[in-house]
Amino acid sequence: MAKYAFFLGCIAPLRYPGIEKSTREVCKALGVELVDLKDASCCPAPGVIRAFNKKTWLAAAARNLALAEKEGLEIVTICNGCYGSLFDAAYELAHEPELLEEVNKILAEIGMHYNGTTKVHHFAEVLHREVGVEKIKEKVTNPLSYQVAAFYGCHFLKPSNIKNIDDPEDPSILDELIEATGAKSMPRKQKVLCCGAGGGLKAAFGDVAKKFTETNLENMKESGAQYIIDVCPFCHLQFDGVQKELGYNIPVLHLSQLIGLSMGMTAEDLALSAHITPVTL
Amino acid sequence: MVTPNPEFAKEIAAAGGEMVKMCFQCGTCTAGCPSGRRTSYRVRKLMRMAQLGLKDEIIASDELWECSTCYTCVERCPRQVPIVDIVVALRNISVAEGHMRPQHKGTAKNFAKIGHTVKVDDKITALRGQIGLAEVPPTVLANEKAMADVSKILALTGFDKIVQE
Numbered sequence: 401m402a403k404y405a406f407f408l409g410c411i412a413p414l415r416y417p418g419i420e421k422s423t424r425e426v427c428k429a430l431g432v433e434l435v436d437l438k439d440a441s442c443c444p445a446p447g448v449i450r451a452f453n454k455k456t457w458l459a460a461a462a463r464n465l466a467l468a469e470k471e472g473l474e475i476v477t478i479c480n481g482c483y484g485s486l487f488d489a490a491y492e493l494a495h496e497p498e499l500l501e502e503v504n505k506i507l508a509e510i511g512m513h514y515n516g517t518t519k520v521h522h523f524a525e526v527l528h529r530e531v532g533v534e535k536i537k538e539k540v541t542n543p544l545s546y547q548v549a550a551f552y553g554c555h556f557l558k559p560s561n562i563k564n565i566d567d568p569e570d571p572s573i574l575d576e577l578i579e580a581t582g583a584k585s586m587p588r589k590q591k592v593l594c595c596g597a598g599g600g601l602k603a604a605f606g607d608v609a610k611k612f613t614e615t616n617l618e619n620m621k622e623s624g625a626q627y628i629i630d631v632c633p634f635c636h637l638q639f640d641g642v643q644k645e646l647g648y649n650i651p652v653l654h655l656s657q658l659i660g661l662s663m664g665m666t667a668e669d670l671a672l673s674a675h676i677t678p679v680t681l
Numbered sequence: 682m683v684t685p686n687p688e689f690a691k692e693i694a695a696a697g698g699e700m701v702k703m704c705f706q707c708g709t710c711t712a713g714c715p716s717g718r719r720t721s722y723r724v725r726k727l728m729r730m731a732q733l734g735l736k737d738e739i740i741a742s743d744e745l746w747e748c749s750t751c752y753t754c755v756e757r758c759p760r761q762v763p764i765v766d767i768v769v770a771l772r773n774i775s776v777a778e779g780h781m782r783p784q785h786k787g788t789a790k791n792f793a794k795i796g797h798t799v800k801v802d803d804k805i806t807a808l809r810g811q812i813g814l815a816e817v818p819p820t821v822l823a824n825e826k827a828m829a830d831v832s833k834i835l836a837l838t839g840f841d842k843i844v845q846e
Binding site for chain 2: 411414417418420438439441444445447452456463507509559592593596598600603604668673
């Protein structure tokens with residue numbers, strides 16, 4: 401049985417606990433064992449903390465990576481931001497010995513050390529590669545008939561030269577995972593357009609971020625989608641939080657929540673009451 | 682009249698953006714940039730300004746912070762210029778010289794205070810309990826020693842200076 405260190409991040413546990421809950425349930429049902437990565441901090445966020453001070457970002461990320469290394473486990477994340485941050489940090493530290501040495505001088509001050517071995521994965525990639533679409537189909541007890549919009553976000557697949565998961569301009573793995581539940585992923589324009597929230601844009605220039613989101617929402621509406629299915633709590637927060645004022649009403653679910661639903665999880669278990677755009681199943 | 686500053690290239694390189702010199706100004710980045718379609722941010726122009734050493738113009742600009750780091754430009758650049766890394770390097774220099782948005786300072790303060798970038802919300806804490814999760818997530822939030830370690834990393838890397846008023 402596959403076993404991973406479960407990295408929670410910030411937005412899922414502190415804003416959308418149903419994403420955390422459904423990830424735990426879905427992984428259990430699919431034979432993926434999750435061990436809490438205890439004492440982890442924010443990844444730290446690539447668009448903000450890394451942009452403010454790269455040394456802080458790298459050292460704090462290395463601390464998270466070292467916690468998993470000590471447990472002898474590879475990390476799984478449920479957020480594109482955490483994935484991007486930890487994957488990039490792990491990549492840099494595995495390829496640049498001088499950086500690793502510099503970071504270990506800092507970690508030594510807190511009694512830690514990082515050998516540079518931790519591998520980082522995204523929940524959706526683990527489901528597709530390791531579990532497989534067929535096994536997910538077998539576990540579906542409540543087949544769904546929704547038409548949905550698959551939203552990949554940016555840091556799940558890009559930069560593709562180091563991540564190598566799927567074609568970043570025309571991806572399909574999320575669509576395949578979605579369709580395993582019985583739902584139909586609707587084709588639409590500009591499928592890989594950023595939600596607008598990343599890079600500190602949501603915080604500093606929220607109106608610009610909303611313009612990105614609005615284009616996405618219009619394309620999703622035109623496609624006939626009844627739900628937005630994301631793989632990132634930050635994209636999730638952006639779509640969920642700003643669409644009312646933009647005049648849209650398309651409920652948002654994380655992939656883990658959609659699969660949880662198809663396996664019989666209830667609205668209560670998915671903590672849908674935390675969603676700002678009402679989710680009526 | 683602007684004065685090019687050749688020393689700036691060294692600063693950018695030290696911050697991790699040395700590959701900016703590889704940009705040959707084709708404009709593929711700007712053509713595909715979703716922010717550029719909605720703001721006055723122009724990736725090609727930023728790369729050229731960085732090459733020329735127009736430090737003061739760059740570090741005080743709003744445009745530097747209008748990139749959502751979506752990596753579309755990086756995917757399409759025919760010279761494989763790691764544009765997002767260069768934007769990050771320029772932002773690091775900008776922050777080090779005191780140009781930081783108040784909203785970003787808020788995010789940085791949350792991280793410095795509790796090790797997470799968003800605050801704890803009582804309603805969500807209760808909801809966590811209701812669905813059978815630990816009310817306090819098993820992160821730095823649940824272990825003071827772990828948070829002390831994160832604080833030490835922040836102090837050792839100069840992050841505490843960023844969050845000071």
